[in-house]
């Protein structure tokens with residue numbers, strides 16, 4: 001973004017659309033305060049430009065030099081660089097009606113100001129050094145968090161925990177680089193051997209630091225994006241009843257008729273901090289007509305995309321051919337066996353199921369028995385009990401994960417070159433390569449395209 005564009009004043013509604021008590025409009029850029037002076041009228045006549053930073057003042061937004069009042073508001077001035085974007089900012093808390101907010105925004109936009117693009121406030125905050133790139137991305141994570149755990153994860157990144165860890169690895173690599181450069185400059189020095197072990201140790205440490213971060217990837221992604229859990233089983237075992245019990249609402253149709261569910265139904269629940277996308281499927285195993293064929297195709301597609309399958313059995317019946325087909329079909333999928341209807345006299349051969357699946361949970365979906373234990377088992381199976389340590393770092397963003405892997409590849413290559421006594425310049429190149437990838441994470445290096453990819457995913461007003 002060129003400095004010319006940076007100087008343009010921008011504005012947008014920064015709160016959610018829809019009826020609410022208050023809606024906020026932000027103006028950012030060099031003309032923000034002078035625009036506020038033009039449209040704002042306070043009871044004492046004091047202008048926003050005459051106010052101190054961070055003071056909220058009560059007054060009216062008016063048209064035609066005060067002749068027409070649009071809304072009664074609270075206006076807050078934030079002077080550069082101590083504002084969200086690092087520029088002069090004005091925030092106007094209006095009444096939450098969308099008509100009123102639009103009228104105030106239209107008035108602002110009739111001055112030397114344009115509508116902010118998606119993510120543009122945060123993009124400016126990044127370009128003005130208020131946030132690094134991983135923190136800017138965390139703003140979006142915090143806003144879209146669906147569970148407490150995802151919110152905590154986003155907040156940790158917003159506070160800079162990832163940047164801190166990346167900096168540690170950078171420092172290790174910079175140490176290695178300076179040892180290498182000493183070798184390049186004075187190859188004959190007798191310190192050569194000493195430096196080589198120092199370089200080796202540095203590379204080993206950097207790899208260890210990267211591995212520690214990469215080890216958190218799975219849990220991080222689970223907390224942010226959730227897991228797909230598919231309920232499957234032959235007709236009438238109680239799949240839809242289980243979905244309803246987990247949701248605590250009558251979402252899926254339950255009847256004693258086999259083949260009730262035809263289409264897959266998906267809902268998301270917060271299961272002890274993890275967003276679980278739970279999918280009820282049709283129990284059809286051998287389709288008899290076109291509708292059943294399509295139902296089976298949909299069930300299979302759900303199973304392909306599942307992170308975890310709950311294979312349901314009817315505990316009041318013996319294992320049937322249908323159960324056996326499914327047990328075989330799911331052999332290679334991560335599956336939790338669930339024996340349902342334990343409130344009825346049991347006939348099922350549980351030992352046979354235990355032979356196939358390491359974990360079997362016995363429940364009654366109808367009578368809500370043992371559901372808590374099932375939730376715990378889902379949580380453990382789906383994400384190895386994602387540690388929810390408030391201070392722990394977890395990486396969940398695919399861009400960060402790719403960059404970390406690329407950095408690791410460069411470091412491993414550097415270590416190999418060192419073992420194979422390749423020229424010092426080769427090793428230095430690989431380390432510089434690793435540093436480039438780490439810099440991309442925090443945005444020490446960036447391209448306009450990268451910023452476009454990241455910020456276009458934000459909404460207007462962020």
Ligand SMILES: Nc1nc2c(ncn2[C@@H]2O[C@H](COP(=O)(O)OP(=O)(O)OP(=O)(O)O)[C@@H](O)[C@H]2O)c(=O)[nH]1
Pocket residue numbers: 233234235236237238239240241242253254255256257258259260261262281282283284340341342343344363364365366367
């Ligand atoms: N006694 C008892 N009955 C249950 C239990 N769970 C489900 N049922 C009954 O079993 C029948 C089938 O339940 P559904 O939830 O519709 O079964 P489903 O697996 O979704 O069936 P399809 O959609 O036809 O494949 C209904 O009459 C439920 O009331 C349970 O834990 N105990």
Ligand SMILES: [Mg+2]
Pocket residue numbers: 239240241252253254260261280281
């Ligand atoms: Mg059903």
